[in-house]
Amino acid sequence: MNVPENVISTNGFAIRTDRVSRHYKMGDALIRAVDQISLEVQTGEFLALLGASGSGKSTLLNLIAGLDRPSSGAILAQGRDLAGMSSEELASHRNQTIGIVFQSFQLLPRMTLEENVELPLRLAEVPRGERPERVREALDRVGLGARVKHRPPELSGGEQQRAAIARALVNRPMILLADEPTGNLDTKTGEEIMGLIAAIHRPPSGAGRTIVMVTHERALAERFADRIVTLSDGAISREERLR
Amino acid sequence: MKVRDLTELAARNLREAVLRNSLTTLGIAVGVASLVALLSLGVGLQQLVNRSVARAGLFDTVSVRPRQNTPFGQPGGGGGRRTPREGSNLEPPRALDDAARKEIAALPNVLEVNPEVRFTAEARLEPNSQLVLVSGMAQSSQSSGTLDGMTGKFFSGPDVQEVIVQGDMAKRLLEDGKAPTALLGQEITLRFAQRQALPPPSQQAAADAPNQAVGPDEEAMGFSIVPSEKKFRVVGVLPGSDSGGGPVGFNNAGLYLPLAVAEKLQVVQGADLRDVARTSTGVGQRYAALNVRATGPAAVTQLESSISHMGFAAFSLIDVTRNLRTFFAIFDLFLGIFGSLALAVASLGIINTLVMAILERRREIGVLKALGAANRDVRQLFFAEAGVMGLVGGVAGVMLGWGIGRVIQFGTMVYMKRQGLSSPNIWSVPWWLVLGAIGFAVLISLVSGIYPASRAAQLDPVEALRYE
Numbered sequence: 176m177n178v179p180e181n182v183i184s185t186n187g188f189a190i191r192t193d194r195v196s197r198h199y200k201m202g203d204a205l206i207r208a209v210d211q212i213s214l215e216v217q218t219g220e221f222l223a224l225l226g227a228s229g230s231g232k233s234t235l236l237n238l239i240a241g242l243d244r245p246s247s248g249a250i251l252a253q254g255r256d257l258a259g260m261s262s263e264e265l266a267s268h269r270n271q272t273i274g275i276v277f278q279s280f281q282l283l284p285r286m287t288l289e290e291n292v293e294l295p296l297r298l299a300e301v302p303r304g305e306r307p308e309r310v311r312e313a314l315d316r317v318g319l320g321a322r323v324k325h326r327p328p329e330l331s332g333g334e335q336q337r338a339a340i341a342r343a344l345v346n347r348p349m350i351l352l353a354d355e356p357t358g359n360l361d362t363k364t365g366e367e368i369m370g371l372i373a374a375i376h377r378p379p380s381g382a383g384r385t386i387v388m389v390t391h392e393r394a395l396a397e398r399f400a401d402r403i404v405t406l407s408d409g410a411i412s413r414e415e416r417l418r
Numbered sequence: 419m420k421v422r423d424l425t426e427l428a429a430r431n432l433r434e435a436v437l438r439n440s441l442t443t444l445g446i447a448v449g450v451a452s453l454v455a456l457l458s459l460g461v462g463l464q465q466l467v468n469r470s471v472a473r474a475g476l477f478d479t480v481s482v483r484p485r486q487n488t489p490f491g492q493p494g495g496g497g498g499r500r501t502p503r504e505g506s507n508l509e510p511p512r513a514l515d516d517a518a519r520k521e522i523a524a525l526p527n528v529l530e531v532n533p534e535v536r537f538t539a540e541a542r543l544e545p546n547s548q549l550v551l552v553s554g555m556a557q558s559s560q561s562s563g564t565l566d567g568m569t570g571k572f573f574s575g576p577d578v579q580e581v582i583v584q585g586d587m588a589k590r591l592l593e594d595g596k597a598p599t600a601l602l603g604q605e606i607t608l609r610f611a612q613r614q615a616l617p618p619p620s621q622q623a624a625a626d627a628p629n630q631a632v633g634p635d636e637e638a639m640g641f642s643i644v645p646s647e648k649k650f651r652v653v654g655v656l657p658g659s660d661s662g663g664g665p666v667g668f669n670n671a672g673l674y675l676p677l678a679v680a681e682k683l684q685v686v687q688g689a690d691l692r693d694v695a696r697t698s699t700g701v702g703q704r705y706a707a708l709n710v711r712a713t714g715p716a717a718v719t720q721l722e723s724s725i726s727h728m729g730f731a732a733f734s735l736i737d738v739t740r741n742l743r744t745f746f747a748i749f750d751l752f753l754g755i756f757g758s759l760a761l762a763v764a765s766l767g768i769i770n771t772l773v774m775a776i777l778e779r780r781r782e783i784g785v786l787k788a789l790g791a792a793n794r795d796v797r798q799l800f801f802a803e804a805g806v807m808g809l810v811g812g813v814a815g816v817m818l819g820w821g822i823g824r825v826i827q828f829g830t831m832v833y834m835k836r837q838g839l840s841s842p843n844i845w846s847v848p849w850w851l852v853l854g855a856i857g858f859a860v861l862i863s864l865v866s867g868i869y870p871a872s873r874a875a876q877l878d879p880v881e882a883l884r885y886e
């Protein structure tokens with residue numbers, strides 16, 4: 176499951192969408208969840224997506240993640256067009272190029288943290304010998320090195336989200352996508368998680384990551400993001416560069 | 419995903435819904451068990467029949483008789499020993515004499531050739547007397563398994579005045595209520611019709627002698643018939659026919675004498691009388707029938723046709739068992755179909771369980787896909803789960819089926835014992851059945867997994883992960 180390195184000129188963009196749309200047909204009505212959005216995210220940039228409920232934030236994020244396919248338009252991630260990929264290639268893209276974090280954590284409740292974090296490695300067919308070290312490294316990074324044998328229901332929400340972040344990062348993806356990662360957490364815990372994401376964006380040492388985060392909370396976006404893009408009715412209504 | 423990761427994940431998924439999955443697996447096990455139990459019964463019964471036929475030495479025996487006359491002769495029958503008569507299509511069949519016996523004995527794959535000596539005699543054990551069919555028994559019968567279940571001993575030698583009595587006959591000779599084995603050591607008097615050769619016929623007697631039919635240029639075959647008596651000591655008693663024991667087939671008789679002794683008695687046999695009435699060309703001893711023992715059942719068909727080409731009627735039970743085999747093939751097929759029906763029902767259980775699992779595990783499937791599982795990975799995971807249930811169910815089913823078989827066998831044994839019968843082994847689980855049943859269970863499970871697995875693989879991850 177290795178992404179071939181035949182990267183089209185990235186021009187410093189980690190993600191580029193070109194008039195991408197995602198429409199849903201509901202009977203006679205056509206719902207334009209995402210409508211002709213062209214967006215560029217630079218490598219190493221931290222982008223926050225804001226917008227009212229139903230404005231199409233999650234839909235756009237799922238398109239970038241390769242979980243969903245656009246109705247029209249192109250999505251380039253690390254230079255490769257997702258719209259032209261087979262479903263196997265998309266799976267590999269989800270496994271290797273991106274890491275995803277959800278509002279509701281989405282850990283498998285019956286597996287220990289260790290096992291949850293190992294899943295992407297299994298899917299990537301990483302040799303068994305390398306896995307324990309990679310898992311421990313990822314869990315250490317989010318401060319859960321002591322809880323590896325615990326199961327998600329035994330943990331607080333913040334801890335679960337940190338485990339989910341460890342799982343998203345264990346395959347060392349270039350891009351981290353987060354859909355309202357703090358939406359289920361109290362303010363204090365949410366800020367902890369934001370601190371963790373910021374540290375992943377710009378670690379004290381080593382290379383950073385490109386981050387696209389959907390959020391409702393403008394304050395958090397202003398504190399941590401490089402740029403804020405606001406959506407309404409499936410289109411970009413406002414763009415603010417902060418840093 | 420690697421096979422090991424797939425099976426690990428499959429096994430843990432199965433353990434998570436342990437009750438439902440064990441019930442499904444139990445369903446498969448019951449299906450496999452019924453298949454194994456029915457087929458084992460079929461195989462066991464077939465072996466039982468084959469064994470009793472083989473025990474009688476019938477698989478390797480060819481019975482040879484002279485051909486009956488037909489109005490138009492015997493095409494291809496005989497090797498120049500016929501004596502064609504002018505103006506007649508009626509060719510006498512080839513005589514079964516010493517020369518023919520030697521010729522048959524010289525054929526390949528022949529172990530031994532024994533004359534068949536059979537006659538009716540009166541057996542007396544005061545105060546009872548019975549008309550009984552007497553048969554000569556070759557020494558080789560001792561080792562051929564023909565006498566399984568006999569009480570007492572085999573003849574102490576080829577030339578002794580000893581007799582082996584069939585169980586039913588023993589009962590009739592004894593007083594009421596006595597066990598057949600009470601006959602052992604007693605002496606039975608046999609009264610029979612003996613053939614005594616006449617002095618060579620004089621020329622003038624030839625015109626009105628009973629052997630007038632014999633051509634004047636042929637050797638005379640004259641004899642007279644006198645009643646004769648001899649005593650024989652009972653050395654062995656065979657089980658009665660009602661318990662399924664004792665020799666069956668060609669040599670079925672009430673009393674058995676050593677073959678050489680029976681021959682020397684010179685009892686009048688049916689063939690003697692026939693020969694008196696017929697122009698015959700042979701020299702010396704004639705036989706009513708010869709029993710030819712081949713080296714094995716495989717040689718019998720060839721031997722049969724060689725003997726047939728020599729001009730004799732040859733008959734073996736191979737022909738009969740061929741039909742028997744066809745019968746059992748169909749019988750087993752039917753048992754197999756009924757067994758498979760149970761397995762088919764079990765496969766619906768697998769489909770149901772896996773479809774339920776998809777509904778329950780929507781979110782999990784969505785998570786796996788979000789983390790990079792391809793449709794193929796999800797499909798293989800569900801296949802692996804179906805396969806594991808099939809394998810476990812298959813192994814458990816074989817054990818269960820084996821157990822059921824033991825119970826049936828035990829029940830039959832108890833029933834047969836109570837009826838005073840011997841208890842045969844009607845149960846056999848061959849290796850091919852064990853492996854075949856497990857393989858079949860896995861195959862059926864995988865086929866059942868096709869629909870659920872592809873449905874799981876097609877699941878839309880966005881849909882599956884939508885926050886509720």
Ligand SMILES: Nc1ncnc2c1ncn2[C@@H]1O[C@H](COP(=O)(O)OP(=O)(O)OP(=O)(O)O)[C@@H](O)[C@H]1O
Nearest residue numbers: 199201206208226227228229230231232233234235
């Ligand atoms: N499967 C679907 N079928 C029909 N309409 C859909 C489907 N999925 C999403 N939509 C519609 O697309 C629009 C955008 O949905 P989306 O989930 O992207 O909004 P969102 O910005 O993430 O909202 P929220 O902040 O509440 O999560 C909504 O109007 C939604 O009803």
Ligand SMILES: [Mg+2]
Nearest residue numbers: 232233234354
């Ligand atoms: Mg959303």
